[in-house]
Amino acid sequence: MGYEELKIEGRNAVLEAFRSGKTIDKLFVLDGCQDGPVRTIVREAKKHDTIVHFVEKERLDQLSETKKHQGVIAVAAAYEYAEVEDMLKLAEEKGEPPFLFILDNIEDPHNLGAIIRTANLAGAHGVIIPKRRAVGLTGTVAKTSAGAVSWVKVARVPNLVAAMEELKQNGIWIYGTDAAGTDYTQTDFRDGTAFVIGSEGNGMGQLVREHCDQLLSLPMYGKVNSLNASVAASIFMYEAVRQRRNPSGKP
Numbered sequence: 400m401g402y403e404e405l406k407i408e409g410r411n412a413v414l415e416a417f418r419s420g421k422t423i424d425k426l427f428v429l430d431g432c433q434d435g436p437v438r439t440i441v442r443e444a445k446k447h448d449t450i451v452h453f454v455e456k457e458r459l460d461q462l463s464e465t466k467k468h469q470g471v472i473a474v475a476a477a478y479e480y481a482e483v484e485d486m487l488k489l490a491e492e493k494g495e496p497p498f499l500f501i502l503d504n505i506e507d508p509h510n511l512g513a514i515i516r517t518a519n520l521a522g523a524h525g526v527i528i529p530k531r532r533a534v535g536l537t538g539t540v541a542k543t544s545a546g547a548v549s550w551v552k553v554a555r556v557p558n559l560v561a562a563m564e565e566l567k568q569n570g571i572w573i574y575g576t577d578a579a580g581t582d583y584t585q586t587d588f589r590d591g592t593a594f595v596i597g598s599e600g601n602g603m604g605q606l607v608r609e610h611c612d613q614l615l616s617l618p619m620y621g622k623v624n625s626l627n628a629s630v631a632a633s634i635f636m637y638e639a640v641r642q643r644r645n646p647s648g649k650p
Contacts, residue, residue: 512543580614
């Protein structure tokens with residue numbers, strides 16, 4: 400399969416895409432259009448918890464590839480999403496403690512693609528992203544991942560906090576990243592582990608932060624006080640890998 404995300408245009412085509420169960424990341428609708436077919440499409444989008452953007456005709460014309468959008472354009476994911484349960488099952492099948500990443504407010508597709516690429520190399524069991532205020536599995540993400548998106552399970556959930564609580568019920572410890580946290584090298588990651596990575600600008604949301612079991616920090620010695628999200632994720636990944644390759648204890 401190619402890496403380009405799929406644009407579906409026209410009322411019948413978009414409605415059939417929803418009804419067939421195709422994963423739609425975003426729906427763009429002509430602002431002010433309230434006729435029956437469009438209302439039906441918007442209802443289907445809400446039923447599937449798809450993000451709906453009401454935009455001006457100029458924006459639709461800009462997005463359109465066919466110039467026959469009839470007031471609606473749906474953007475389908477470049478790849479299908481997994482479920483959180485799929486990641487836990489994968490860890491169980493491998494006989495390994497779950498090793499996951501939770502991404503909060505990551506909107507840069509290059510960051511998401513880089514994290515997915517490193518997650519594959521580090522042997523992580525999956526990446527969890529929110530449906531809103533975050534980039535999905537776009538063509539750019541797939542390209543940046545260098546094909547790793549085909550191998551790493553990515554779950555897109557409506558509520559990160561609910562997903563975190565589900566992981567806790569499965570014995571997984573949730574580690575958030577914060578400058579005021581504990582030095583990451585002093586923490587044991589050999590059991591079930593999920594790291595929460597926030598955006599460079601805003602970090603983790605407040606509710607997500609409050610539901611972490613522990614906050615971790617990376618030592619900073621320069622004038623800049625933050626790391627690129629994908630770089631920070633890589634550091635945590637390989638510290639977990641290092642520890643898991645040395646099950647008798649940390650050196």
